[in-house]
Amino acid sequence: MNAARLTLDPNRAFPADPGTREIAVRIYEHVKDLPIISMHGHVEAQAFAENTPFPDPAQLLIVPDHYVFRMLASQGVNLDDLGVPRQDGGAVETDSRAIWKRFCENWKLYRGTPSRFWIEHELVEVFGVDLVPSAETADAIYDQIASVIAEEDFTPQGLLDRFDIEIISTTDPASSDLEFHRQIREQGLGHRVVPTFRPDAALTLTGPTFKAEVEAIGKLSGEDVSTYEGYLAALRHRRRAFIEAGARATDHGHLLPNTQPLPDEEAAALYGRAVAGEEISAEEGAAFEAHMLFQMAKMSTEDGLVMQIHPGVRRDHSTEILETYGKDKGYDIPIGVDYTRGVQPMLDAFGRNPNFHCILFTIDETVYSRELAPIAGTYPAVRLGAPWWFIDSPDGMRRFRELATETAGFYNTSGFVDDTRAFASIPARHDLARRIDAGYLANLVAEGRLTEEEAIETAVDLTSTLPKASYPPIAH
Structure with missing residues (x-):
């Protein structure tokens, strides 16, 4: 028996209705070959630097x-x-x-x-x-x-050209010495491969690596991190180092999106206890994380790094898998989140500040229409991030557009980001997003809600203009 042949339906993921599908195909033709903007990536910087x-x-x-x-x-x-x-x-x-x-x-x-x-x-x-x-x-x-x-050209650097990736970010801990990014710049790719500042381990008092992470950023920054003031100074120093290396954004993956600041003396006391090795309760740790998310937002108003927040995942749900294989092994499970109350302190302070830019992501689809779209649809500092993780799927992307667009519009969203370590899948992920957006826009055209010319312009903006505008370069 001959093996079954694998082919791709050219109309995959487009609307089933023939007339609407024809419109989607015409829209898609205008975006299918545009360069990829991949500003929420997790391919390791080492891979690009060593090009193995x-x-x-x-x-x-x-x-x-x-x-x-x-x-x-x-x-x-x-x-x-x-x-x-x-x-x-x-x-x-x-x-x-x-x-x-x-x-x-x-x-x-x-x-x-x-x-x-x-x-x-x-x-x-x-x-x-x-x-x-x-x-x-x-x-x-x-x-x-x-x-x-x-x-010969199927290497991490070669795939930048093969996949037509205009720019891609890596995600790097605050303690990264950014040596691989220095090598990348020396190889002439600093404009295409940039770091993203991920300080979670340095903000989580109850985390297993908190003390080591803080000591590392203290050493790299030359600041005395035995004090709360020195700790904040060290974080500011590391942010500047990331900006000098080309960073455009920070990335925060805390369990909850809470941003309630603490009185400075209370935060300093909690920090002091943690670095002294005293036990910190889960409640105290959560309060400090919320406080530090607020501080990160404040620092973003000062240095221009776009703040990405993507909470709502109980990481390492299986203790056995965590202990046996480590983190990021497929056992991260979503929880419900309360964005309205969680980000209110941050947005009350900075949501209308022209120097603050924040992108909010979720895996809890119930908050799209109820909370996130209304937030992004009124605060000028906020954009709504693309469907992420478990919902960067055909139906998940459609639901996102259906639930968010009527309140937030298209232009209060970030455009698609792929959020993946799987390098070879990046073109597929972007192609799927372009097809789903073309299909959604085609429905609006078929219903007489947009002209086809408007739909094409919007598709181009979602693919290219909005991702670039959401992550602007920072002068340094």
Whole structure:
């Protein structure tokens, strides 16, 4: 029996109605080849600096991608068998062909998921694969991908051109010495690969690495972090260092979006107890995090870094997985959030400040129409971030537009950001977003609510103009 052939429907993710689909196709034609603006990325800076070729198909597409292996884990596949490294350095599967075959023989698990859309796009458009994954086709597909990976320009830097990425951000802790970004600039790519300041570990008193993180930023900044005042000075110093390295934004992934500031003396006392090694309660830790989110907003008014807040995820839900494999292994589960009350102190202080720019993300879809769209639709400092993580999917993106646009409009949103470590999936993610936006705009045209010319202009703005405007370069 001949293996089934893998092809991409040119009209995938467009509206089912034929007339509306034709409009969507015409809109999409104007955006499908625009450069990618990837300002919420998680590809490691080291990959770009060292420009090391990718090892093999499994190590590129499966082992580092929790979107992929969490589905297999949900069906009982052991992460050891997928080559996911263990914290203790224990034995895991090292045969990449075996890992790849395990993925291919479970291909049907991905039906209806955004991972299916992305992976199919990657297989066909990036790697030239024309076979449907299965146990029987696994080796042939592996060999085809391996042959592409072996091409001279299939490196992290080469993919910037191959994928037409105009600019991409990395996400770096406050304690990063930014050495890899220095190397990137020396190689002439500083305008295309920029850092993002992620200070979470330095703001979370109850976090396991808080003291080490604070000591590191103290050493890098030359500030005395034994005091609260020195701690704030060190954070300001690190922010300036990131700006000098090309950073345009900060990134904050706390559990809750609370921004209630504490009296300075209370914050200083909590900080002093934490650095002295005294026990901090969960309530005290949460209060300090809220206080520091407010302080980060205040610092953004001073230095111009765009503040990204994406709360609402209980990280590392499985203690066993965290202890065995570490963080970011697919066991991060969303919770409900209260944005209206949470960000009120911050926006009351800075929401109309022309020097403050904030992008709010959520995984709790219930807050789009009830809270986030009204907030973004009135505070000039706020833009609504694109669907993120579990909802950067075809239906999730459609729901986002349907729930947010009537209140916030298009121009109080950030445009699409891909939020991924899976480098090869970046073009697929952006293509999906462009198709969904084209389809949504086509519906407005079909209903007589927009002209086709307005829809095309809006599609271009969502793809290119708004992402650039949401993350402007900072003079330094």
